Amino acid sequence: MTSLKIGTRGSPLALAQTQLLVQALQAHHAHLRADGAVEVVTITTSGDRIQDRPLSEAGGKGLFTKEIEEALLDGSIDCAVHSMKDMPTQLPDGLSIPFLLPRDDVRDAFFSLTAKTLDDLPQGAVVGTSSLRRQAIVLARRPDLQVVTFRGNVGTRLKKLSEGAVDATLLAVAGLNRLGQQHLIQHILEPEVMLPAVAQGAVGIEVRSNDAATKKLLEPIHCHVTELRVTAERAFLAVMDGSCRTPLAALLTVPDPEGRARFDALSATPDGTRVEKVSYIMTVRTPYDAQKLGESAGHDLQEKMRR
Numbered sequence: 194m195t196s197l198k199i200g201t202r203g204s205p206l207a208l209a210q211t212q213l214l215v216q217a218l219q220a221h222h223a224h225l226r227a228d229g230a231v232e233v234v235t236i237t238t239s240g241d242r243i244q245d246r247p248l249s250e251a252g253g254k255g256l257f258t259k260e261i262e263e264a265l266l267d268g269s270i271d272c273a274v275h276s277m278k279d280m281p282t283q284l285p286d287g288l289s290i291p292f293l294l295p296r297d298d299v300r301d302a303f304f305s306l307t308a309k310t311l312d313d314l315p316q317g318a319v320v321g322t323s324s325l326r327r328q329a330i331v332l333a334r335r336p337d338l339q340v341v342t343f344r345g346n347v348g349t350r351l352k353k354l355s356e357g358a359v360d361a362t363l364l365a366v367a368g369l370n371r372l373g374q375q376h377l378i379q380h381i382l383e384p385e386v387m388l389p390a391v392a393q394g395a396v397g398i399e400v401r402s403n404d405a406a407t408k409k410l411l412e413p414i415h416c417h418v419t420e421l422r423v424t425a426e427r428a429f430l431a432v433m434d435g436s437c438r439t440p441l442a443a444l445l446t447v448p449d450p451e452g453r454a455r456f457d458a459l460s461a462t463p464d465g466t467r468v469e470k471v472s473y474i475m476t477v478r479t480p481y482d483a484q485k486l487g488e489s490a491g492h493d494l495q496e497k498m499r500r
Contacts, residue, residue: 196232197225197410200261200270203235204346209371210396211274213294217414225410234270236261262288265399271407273399277392277423278365282431284399291408292398293423295416297367299389299444301327303380304354305361310380314338314361321350321359325463329440330387331363332465347372363387367394388442388459388470391426395419418447421454425483425490429458432491443490445477452478458490460498469497 197218201211211233219226238260257279264270265288275290284290308314311334320331321343328340343350343359347368354362363382369375398414400407425445433441440461448454454477461468471493477483 196230197272197407198232198234198270200234200236200264200273202238202257202261206347206368206372207274207276208233208235210276210294213371213396214274214398214414217294218410221413222410234264236264236270262399265401271400271404272411275397275399277395277397277427278390280392280397280427282427287402288399289402290397290399292400292411292415293419294396294398294414296419296422297370297394299394300366300384301363301382301387301389301393302366302369302378303361303363303382304351304377305379306354306357307360311335311361311382311386318360321353321362324363324390325438325440326390326442326461327363327387329461329463329465329468330442330459333461333468334386334465336465347374351377365390365393384444384457388457389444391430391441391443392423395423397423420480421445421448421477421483424480425456425477425487428484428487429491429494430487432488433460433495443487445483445486448477452476452482456486456490458494460494469494471497 199211199214201207215231225231238257258275261273262285265273266285303311305314311331314335316337317339319339319341321341322328323342323344331338331340341359343353343362347364350362350364353359366378366381369378398411422445426443429443430441433439440463441459443458446455453474456473456475457470459468459470471490473486473490475486477486
């Protein structure tokens with residue numbers, strides 16, 4: 194291997210997340226610190242090109258991964274960096290995501306020029322978001338508000354807000370942290386108010402399943418606690434057949450020293466008129482435990498939604 198080629202989207206956040214991987218790899222492998230030993234390959238995805246409508250109308254989560262996974266399968270890159278909240282639960286044959294960086298803050302941040310919190314917004318105010326999850330939770334809490342589609346990266350959305358396109362918007366705290374823009378945060382919404390997206394704040398590394406050499410390089414950077422949390426949340430998503438078209442949220446807390454963790458999950462209608470939740474405190478020590486917990490939550494919530 195002359196150099197390790199890492200594929201990523203070209204957004205500032207995607208590049209910042211890729212640098213986290215590069216730094217972690219170089220900390221563990223001296224030979225990767227040499228000039229040219231690691232090459233970052235930026236790839237424009239369908240999701241990056243489509244800015245005029247919600248992703249749920251254009252094909253869902255796979256829009257941010259298709260072209261990157263094609264490059265991985267044809268050998269143009271050795272591994273790919275993904276925000277796990279953007280990843281479909283089904284991966285193409287021959288690919289897997291066995292490695293995760295330590296998870297960042299899972300919460301959402303509230304931004305507005307006219308209000309300190311979501312509850313302070315005046316009646317009829319306009320909230321911009323491209324997330325059906327955020328839309329449903331906002332409307333369930335404040336049915337008087339208007340929610341409009343709001344696409345773009347962090348900088349674009351904050352610029353639109355400052356220009357008065359909307360009265361408020363919501364962004365992931367993890368993204369702001371990784372961009373070094375945490376100082377911009379006005380108000381953080383706790384999970385009790387805004388349950389996070391599945392795997393929000395987690396970064397996964399996708400590889401070819403048969404590429405033993407790349408896997409060996411990546412093994413030391415893997416975070417096992419993040420694996421438990423993401424496994425549970427994505428197992429829930431898989432049972433719910435989750436996509437951008439369904440407002441879903443889930444969060445497994447960090448297990449305590451005895452392995453006990455809290456798992457919360459939510460399903461809603463896009464207009465927020467119906468929100469169903471389940472909560473558990475369970476012992477989660479292995480990925481198998483996490484998988485079973487997430488699946489059970491999915492089945493329980495499906496049953497609730499059918500009533």
